Amino acid sequence: MPPQEAWEKTGEETELEPAIVGRKKEIIDQLIPLHTGAESVGKVSVVSIVGFAGIGKTKLARLICEDEQVKAHFGLQIWIYDVEFLNTTDMSSTYTDGGKGNLVVLDNLKTEILGDEMLSDLDKILMTSNGASAILITTRSKLVANNITVSLSNYRLRHETTRPDTVFTTFKPHVILGLNEEESLSLFWKVRGQSSSIIDMKKEMQRKMVMDCGGVPFLIIFKAIFVNNHCADLAVADLNKEEFLKELKVRYYDKLPSPQKFCFEFCSLFPQDHLIDVERLIHLLTAEGFQSDLENSTEDKFRQYFNDFVGMPIFKDMEEDECGAVRRCRMQPLMHDLARFVSDQIENVTVDPEGEKVTEGVLRASFDFSLDVSRGIPPSLFKKAKKLKAILFWKTQSLLPKDMKTGYSTCGQIFKSFKATLRMLDLHDMGIKTLPNSIGDMNNLRYLDLSLNSIEKLPNSITKLSNLQTLKLSQCYPLEELPKNIDELVNLKHLEIDGCLALTHMPRKLHKLECSLQTLSLFVISDGHHVGGLSELARLNNLRGHLEISHLESLNLSKADNCLNGKNDLQRLTLRWCHEDDYGKKEEEDDQKRLDFLEPPSTLRAIFVVGYKGKTLSNWFSSIACLVKLSLYDCTSCIFLPHLHELPNLRFLELLRLDKLEYIADQSNDSDRHNDKLQAAAVHFPSLEELTISDCPNLKRWWRKDKMEKDLPFFACLSKLNVNYCPELTCMPLFPGLDEELILVGSSVKPLLDSINHGHRKCYPFSKLKSMKIANIEDSRSPAKIWIEYFNSLEKLDIKEWKHLKSLPEGA
Incomplete structure (x- = not known):
C-alpha cells in the first residue's frame, strides 16, 4: 500500500478529536446560505477542509453530509472521489431534484487546476439545480482548495453558461492541524493501553517521544505499536531509535517511487528545524541533474513531489502565499531523522568545522556553521572531495565580521579546486565585493547563489557558464549593472535580482x-x-x-x-x-x-x-x-477605485497611504433605486477574507452615495479587518462574521456599531472573533451597554484611549 493511502486509512480508523468535530456546525452554516427561495438561485458556497493524510478530513465530511439539516436543504449529494472520472451526460435529468440545490463533495481533491472538460461537468451539476448549491472539498493542499473557484470563474468567463450571473462565495479553508500535545499523548496512551499510574511515572519521557511525531496520528500510532512490540521499558525504546527508524523505513520510505526517494534523501542536507525555502529546494533538485522518464518538466515534477510530501506530511510550520502555495517550511523532526538515516552519509555530509567527516566519496557538502575571519572551509574538503557537486551554506553570515580578502580568496580556491565537478554553489552573504575571473571556468555550474553580497559588478567571464540555470543576486545593494552579454547564459531559467537598489x-x-x-x-x-x-x-x-x-x-x-x-x-x-x-x-x-x-x-x-x-x-x-490579492501603497492622488467588488476571487485587499481617497466604489452607473435595493441584499466582495485600510484621512464612505443602515450589504467571508487612521470612514459593508482579528486605531467606530446593530447573521455578531484592538478613538459615538455581550470567543482584548467609552458591560 502506498504511504499516502496508509496514512489516509489511519485517519478513517482513528476517532475524530472533539476540536475537529466542533468544526461541523460552522461548515454547515457556510454551506447553507442565509437567504432561501428565489433569492438563493445561482448562489454557490465553496467550503474546503484542508489537512494532511490521516487527519480525518473525509470522516468529517461524512458527518456533515449525514446531518439532517444538510439532507433537508440539498436535493442531491454527489460524492466525487476522483475528478478524472467525473462524467455527465443528461445533466437536467440526473442532477435535478425539485426546487433544491445540489451539494457536490470533491473528496481528496489533488488537482490544482481542473481541465475544461471536468469544469464543464462540474458547472452543469451546479447549474441544473433550482436552488442554492454548494461545493464541499477535502484536500491536503490549500493551494488546491483556493484554485477550484478560480478555475470555475475563469472557465465561465471563457464559455457560455446557463447562469452567467452565478455568485461563488468562497470561504476561508478550514485547516485541520496536527494533534496538540494533550491529544497526541492521549492517542499514544490509548494505543499502548496504559494505566494512569504508568502514565504519571513516565510522562516526561513519553512526552518527548510523542512530540517528535509532530502531531501526526500515523506516526504516533506507529511509534506506540513499536514500543509495545519491541520494548516494554520506555528507556530502552529511546535507546532503540535505530531499530524504530528501520521499521519506519520499511513502512514509509521503501514504498516511495525512486524520484521521491531522491527528493526525500536530499532533504537530509538541511539542518534540523531549518526553515526551508521551497523554490530554493526545487532549483537545487533540478540542478542536481536527476533525470526522470516522466512527461512533465523536471522542475514541475519536483514541485509536485514536494506538494505530495506536504500532504503526507513530511513538513510542518508551513508559510503560504496568498494563493495557498507553501513558500517556506520545516521538516517534521522524525522525518528529518529518517532522511538522515536513509541518506548515504558518505555522499551527503554535514561538514564539521574541523572537516573530520569529509571523505573522498563526498558529493554534497552542507555547512551548518558560519564562516568568519577565524574559521573558513576546512582544508580536508579541498584535499579529499575530488568529485564534489554541491557546497551549500544554511546559516546567515550577517552578524559576523567579514573580511573581503578572505571572501575573495575562498572563492578563488573553490573555483580552482572544483571547476570540473561543482553543480551547486551557495556563496550568499559572504561579504564578497569582487568575484575572481576564474568563475568562468566552472563549466558544470547550474546553481549559483551570490545574494546579500556587496558586489558592484560581475566579471564578464560569468557569461561563460553555459549550463547555469539559477543565478541569485537578491539584495546585492551596490550592484549597478548586469553582464552585457547575458544572452550567452543560454540555459538560464531563474534570475533573481530583487533588492538590487543600485541597478x-x-x-x-x-x-x-x-x-x-x-x-x-x-x-x-x-x-x-x-x-x-x-x-x-x-x-x-x-x-x-x-x-x-x-x-x-x-x-x-x-x-x-x-x-x-x-x-x-x-x-x-x-x-x-x-x-x-x-x-x-x-x-x-x-x-x-x-x-x-x-x-x-x-x-x-x-x-x-x-x-x-x-x-x-x-x-x-x-x-x-x-x-x-490587491495591494495599493502610497498612491497619494487616488480619489476612487474601479469596480473591485466584481472580482469574484479577491481574498486580500490592502489600501495603504491613499491620502486623497474619498470613496472606494463608484455607483454612478447604477440605473435606479431598484438596483440599489438588489445590491443591498447581496453579499459584498463574496470571497474577501482580509481587509486592511490604513492612513486614508479623506476616506468618508465605501460608496459615492450614502446608504441607509438597513440597506448595507455585508462581507460574507471576512476574517480580519484592520482600519488605521481613517477618522472620516463612517459607512462601509457590515462585518459581523469576523472570526480572527479586528483592529480599529484612530478611526470611527460607527462601522463597528452598525455591524453590531444590523448584522443579521445565523449567529450573534462577533461571536467567533478571537482578537480585538481598539485605540485612539475620538469618535463621539458610544456603544450600547451590552455591546460586547456576544463577543464570547475573544482570546485577546486591547482597548485604550477610547475617549467616550465609559466602561465595559458588567460581567464582560
Whole structure:
C-alpha cells in the first residue's frame, strides 16, 4: 500500500478529536446560505477542509453530509472521489431534484487546476439545480482548495453558461492541524493501553517521544505499536531509535517511487528545524541533474513531489502565499531523522568545522556553521572531495565580521579546486565585493547563489557558464549593472535580482533568453537610449512567479511595447513608481496613461501598486477575474477605485497611504433605486477574507452615495479587518462574521456599531472573533451597554484611549 493511502486509512480508523468535530456546525452554516427561495438561485458556497493524510478530513465530511439539516436543504449529494472520472451526460435529468440545490463533495481533491472538460461537468451539476448549491472539498493542499473557484470563474468567463450571473462565495479553508500535545499523548496512551499510574511515572519521557511525531496520528500510532512490540521499558525504546527508524523505513520510505526517494534523501542536507525555502529546494533538485522518464518538466515534477510530501506530511510550520502555495517550511523532526538515516552519509555530509567527516566519496557538502575571519572551509574538503557537486551554506553570515580578502580568496580556491565537478554553489552573504575571473571556468555550474553580497559588478567571464540555470543576486545593494552579454547564459531559467537598489537598467540582449527564462524578479525601466527598454521584457513570455517593474515614472510610452501581454503563467506583479516629492498634474496624467498601458493577463493572482500618482486605477483591474490579492501603497492622488467588488476571487485587499481617497466604489452607473435595493441584499466582495485600510484621512464612505443602515450589504467571508487612521470612514459593508482579528486605531467606530446593530447573521455578531484592538478613538459615538455581550470567543482584548467609552458591560 502506498504511504499516502496508509496514512489516509489511519485517519478513517482513528476517532475524530472533539476540536475537529466542533468544526461541523460552522461548515454547515457556510454551506447553507442565509437567504432561501428565489433569492438563493445561482448562489454557490465553496467550503474546503484542508489537512494532511490521516487527519480525518473525509470522516468529517461524512458527518456533515449525514446531518439532517444538510439532507433537508440539498436535493442531491454527489460524492466525487476522483475528478478524472467525473462524467455527465443528461445533466437536467440526473442532477435535478425539485426546487433544491445540489451539494457536490470533491473528496481528496489533488488537482490544482481542473481541465475544461471536468469544469464543464462540474458547472452543469451546479447549474441544473433550482436552488442554492454548494461545493464541499477535502484536500491536503490549500493551494488546491483556493484554485477550484478560480478555475470555475475563469472557465465561465471563457464559455457560455446557463447562469452567467452565478455568485461563488468562497470561504476561508478550514485547516485541520496536527494533534496538540494533550491529544497526541492521549492517542499514544490509548494505543499502548496504559494505566494512569504508568502514565504519571513516565510522562516526561513519553512526552518527548510523542512530540517528535509532530502531531501526526500515523506516526504516533506507529511509534506506540513499536514500543509495545519491541520494548516494554520506555528507556530502552529511546535507546532503540535505530531499530524504530528501520521499521519506519520499511513502512514509509521503501514504498516511495525512486524520484521521491531522491527528493526525500536530499532533504537530509538541511539542518534540523531549518526553515526551508521551497523554490530554493526545487532549483537545487533540478540542478542536481536527476533525470526522470516522466512527461512533465523536471522542475514541475519536483514541485509536485514536494506538494505530495506536504500532504503526507513530511513538513510542518508551513508559510503560504496568498494563493495557498507553501513558500517556506520545516521538516517534521522524525522525518528529518529518517532522511538522515536513509541518506548515504558518505555522499551527503554535514561538514564539521574541523572537516573530520569529509571523505573522498563526498558529493554534497552542507555547512551548518558560519564562516568568519577565524574559521573558513576546512582544508580536508579541498584535499579529499575530488568529485564534489554541491557546497551549500544554511546559516546567515550577517552578524559576523567579514573580511573581503578572505571572501575573495575562498572563492578563488573553490573555483580552482572544483571547476570540473561543482553543480551547486551557495556563496550568499559572504561579504564578497569582487568575484575572481576564474568563475568562468566552472563549466558544470547550474546553481549559483551570490545574494546579500556587496558586489558592484560581475566579471564578464560569468557569461561563460553555459549550463547555469539559477543565478541569485537578491539584495546585492551596490550592484549597478548586469553582464552585457547575458544572452550567452543560454540555459538560464531563474534570475533573481530583487533588492538590487543600485541597478539602473537592464541589458539590451535580455530578450534573447525568451526560450529559457522563467523567473525575473525585477525589471528596471530606464529612459536612456543606450540600454534595454520594455521591449526586452515584451518577448519573455515564459515568465512565471513574481515580477516587479520599477521606475515606471521613466517609462516612455512612445517607445514601449505591450510588455505584459502573453505572460499567462505570471502569478504576482508589482508596479512601482519612484517619483520625487515635487510631482504635479502632468505626472498624474502620465501615470494614468502608463497604468492603462500595463494591462496584465486575466490569470494574474496578485497585484501590488506602489507610488502611483494617477487619480484612479485603470478599468482593467475589474477584469482580472483570477485576482486573489490587491495591494495599493502610497498612491497619494487616488480619489476612487474601479469596480473591485466584481472580482469574484479577491481574498486580500490592502489600501495603504491613499491620502486623497474619498470613496472606494463608484455607483454612478447604477440605473435606479431598484438596483440599489438588489445590491443591498447581496453579499459584498463574496470571497474577501482580509481587509486592511490604513492612513486614508479623506476616506468618508465605501460608496459615492450614502446608504441607509438597513440597506448595507455585508462581507460574507471576512476574517480580519484592520482600519488605521481613517477618522472620516463612517459607512462601509457590515462585518459581523469576523472570526480572527479586528483592529480599529484612530478611526470611527460607527462601522463597528452598525455591524453590531444590523448584522443579521445565523449567529450573534462577533461571536467567533478571537482578537480585538481598539485605540485612539475620538469618535463621539458610544456603544450600547451590552455591546460586547456576544463577543464570547475573544482570546485577546486591547482597548485604550477610547475617549467616550465609559466602561465595559458588567460581567464582560
